[in-house]
Amino acid sequence: MSSLRTPFFVLALVCMALVVLVELGSSRILGGDGAGAGLAREAEANEVDIVGSTADVDEPPGRAISYLSFVDGVLLYTVLLIGASLVISERVHGRVQGVVTLIASILLIIAAFIAAIIAFIELLVMVSLLLAVPFGTIAYLALWGFFPRGDAAAVLSLLMFLKLAFAVFLVLAQQRFLQQKGLVVLVLISLVLNVVIAFLHGFFPLVLVSIVDTLLALVVAIVGIIWGIVLLIGAIPSIVSTIRLGATDVAKTG
Amino acid sequence: MNVKIAILVGVVLVVLFVGSVLVGARKDDGSSTDSNGIIDRLASVAGDPSAVARADVAADCVDDDDPDLLVITGGCTVAVRNDGDLRLLRLLAIDALEVEAPAPEGDLEVESEVDAGEEVSVAVGEGVTEIDIDCIGIGLTECRARLVAG
Numbered sequence A: 001m002s003s004l005r006t007p008f009f010v011l012a013l014v015c016m017a018l019v020v021l022v023e024l025g026s027s028r029i030l031g032g033d034g035a036g037a038g039l040a041r042e043a044e045a046n047e048v049d050i051v052g053s054t055a056d057v058d059e060p061p062g063r064a065i066s067y068l069s070f071v072d073g074v075l076l077y078t079v080l081l082i083g084a085s086l087v088i089s090e091r092v093h094g095r096v097q098g099v100v101t102l103i104a105s106i107l108l109i110i111a112a113f114i115a116a117i118i119a120f121i122e123l124l125v126m127v128s129l130l131l132a133v134p135f136g137t138i139a140y141l142a143l144w145g146f147f148p149r150g151d152a153a154a155v156l157s158l159l160m161f162l163k164l165a166f167a168v169f170l171v172l173a174q175q176r177f178l179q180q181k182g183l184v185v186l187v188l189i190s191l192v193l194n195v196v197i198a199f200l201h202g203f204f205p206l207v208l209v210s211i212v213d214t215l216l217a218l219v220v221a222i223v224g225i226i227w228g229i230v231l232l233i234g235a236i237p238s239i240v241s242t243i244r245l246g247a248t249d250v251a252k253t254g
Numbered sequence B: 001m002n003v004k005i006a007i008l009v010g011v012v013l014v015v016l017f018v019g020s021v022l023v024g025a026r027k028d029d030g031s032s033t034d035s036n037g038i039i040d041r042l043a044s045v046a047g048d049p050s051a052v053a054r055a056d057v058a059a060d061c062v063d064d065d066d067p068d069l070l071v072i073t074g075g076c077t078v079a080v081r082n083d084g085d086l087r088l089l090r091l092l093a094i095d096a097l098e099v100e101a102p103a104p105e106g107d108l109e110v111e112s113e114v115d116a117g118e119e120v121s122v123a124v125g126e127g128v129t130e131i132d133i134d135c136i137g138i139g140l141t142e143c144r145a146r147l148v149a150g
Helices: A006-029 A036-045 A069-087 A090-131 A135-144 A149-173 A175-179 A181-203 A206-253 B003-026 B037-046
Strands: A049-051 B057-059 B069-073 B075-082 B087-093 B097-102 B109-114 B119-124 B127-135 B142-148
Touching: A006 A069, A006 A149, A036 A049, A036 A135, A069 A090, A069 A149, A069 A181, A069 A206, A090 A135, A090 A206, A135 A206, A135 B109, A135 B119, A149 A175, A149 A181, A149 A206, A149 B003, A175 A181, A175 B003, A181 A206, A181 B003, B069 B127, B075 B087, B075 B119, B097 B119, B109 B119, B119 B127, B127 B142
Parallel strands: none
Antiparallel strands: A049 B109, B057 B075, B069 B075, B069 B142, B075 B127, B087 B119, B087 B142, B097 B109, B097 B127
16 A cells, blocks of 8 residues: 555545635634623623613634634645645655745744734733723623634534544545654644634633633644744755755756 | 554544533533633733823812812713723722723723722723713712722
8 A cells, every 4th residue: 555545635635725714714704693682691790881782792703713724724734745746746846845845834933923922912901801890891791702602613513524534534545644743743733722622612601711712822823833843944954955956956067 | 653543543532522512512601700710810910900190090070189089079071091001090989979981992881880988990991081970879969089099
């Protein structure tokens, strides 16, 4: 069993592409439903009155699921690189891989770093508002207090299914993928993050889920930065060998 | 990693995931008034929002002799300027009063009754926030509140 079964590999690729697309689009799928009734109930619990209508108060979209694309994007990129070797020559693939990986990893690190800072600042604002009873608490509740836990669980279930399907198709395409430790670790991290987010979304009281979600987004962004650094370091030997090959070619033609 | 171990890991992850989703489905929604360990820890990291500087507070009802005392005749509007992060205006109600202020970062107006002797913190976002204070005691036309420093 040495050759790659292309149909299974293409299916794996499609599954992972869908994972990244669902994650990127999750902020548009989640949230947006009215949460005015919940806010009125919480205002009563905090012994304050809300002047005017609460009809504009909506559920927040959350961050953690969309931030998963930093990790799953690395997985998609890795599989795309493997796929590219099927359609372009080994020589071109070897030369291009290092440079593309270098650029992609730098972009990933920058994007994940900015996203981590945004999540961290939002987390501090959330906690400060929540604890500034009663005026800040009501502001927190209006903006982030009613996380769409059910919808998020549905999206995470879809992602879990697609990721498992990806893993199964990848093994069916070539069993030796199981021996690639980096790929296996990346798939496991992606699955574990999915489970952890689903667990913590359900574990905490509803009004605190947005804070937990933002904290998870921060963790996912940091994991993305770490994988970006791993990619960056992995690209260096490839670039060095490309430069050496280039120098050899110049010497031969000269 | 061989196929059997991979299948086992996959099954364990699926069981954990289903368990996680079921835990969330059965969980009570709770309330913002419940205390929670993770919030307490995050609060210790974030720290309390700073109090607004006295120089950033302006009102027509400030007592001539005591700049921290608000003497409210019927009602008074306190304007608070804030150039940065969330700040708190702390008020100690000497008499019963009602405070109405916009919730920071949102479009809501929030109203809270404060009993005599109680302290209330009004969260103030960036920009100028106008806080309305009204006397609410029966037959009371004048009430007092003290601006609490730091």
